[in-house]
Amino acid sequence: MNSWVMNAVFALLFILLTTGLFFFVVTRGALLVRGLSPGLHSEKAHVYPIYSNMRLIKLVDFQPIISAILLFQYHRLVSKIVSGLEQLDLTEKKLLITSCAFGNVIPRVVHAAFRAGAKRVLIADIIQNELLHTSRKLDAYSGRVELIEDNATAMRQEDGIAHANVMFFLLHELPHPLKLKALSEAGRVLAPGGKLFLAEFHRPELWVLRALSWTYFKVFEPLGLALWDTHDPLSCLENIGGWSCERTTYFFGNFQIITATKL
């Protein structure tokens, strides 16, 4: 192998390792350090610094990076939610977005809700900086979008206030008991007949992808692996009861969108 190729391989490895190290430090690494510190842990203890520190939020929230993290399936997943929303009649009704997310999912979902006739959109997140950052993507809708600091696992919203609820890759980051609470709350705040659109990771069908995905979760997001079995969101919703659910999987089963109708 000539030296040019060797240098290119080393450069690529270096970039991959540094990127991996960066993401480890601002996600699981930070939580491990936080777990060692004494004292009471707040309801925000599970939230990674990349969602609470404004500099990190601005550094990471770059569409190509976000798409790459979701193996370039981001656009497809968001499009599925958007088309689901556009088929609803949300006239004079509210859409709730339970937690902010990077990339263009929020503006696309907000746009779809207004196209479907929604009167207002409510965006709830436990971190004020995330809400501030998200508000900057929604200048075109000011006055019709409400950004509220709230905890998805114990919401301050009244029963049945929303007719659609979008939860985009939140569950895999929550400790297991909180996953169930977030799903129960998602149902409580929906009006009967309302729809929950839930995007998440799913157990891949291909063993190679399953091995890579397993490694990713073990290193970066160990709370996510339970979505493959003990905390499969579809089974959880069915166990909670009162839902009619449909699941579509993407990219050899690596991702899923669950559309759940509250009965």
Ligand SMILES: C[S@@+](CC[C@H](N)C(=O)[O-])C[C@H]1O[C@@H](n2cnc3c(N)ncnc32)[C@H](O)[C@@H]1O
């Ligand atoms: C939706 S998740 C991850 C999304 C995905 N990795 C992305 O950004 O594309 C990240 C968001 O969830 C929020 N969050 C975490 N725990 C929450 C909770 N209990 N209630 C409300 N929001 C929460 C974080 O503050 C952050 O804004």
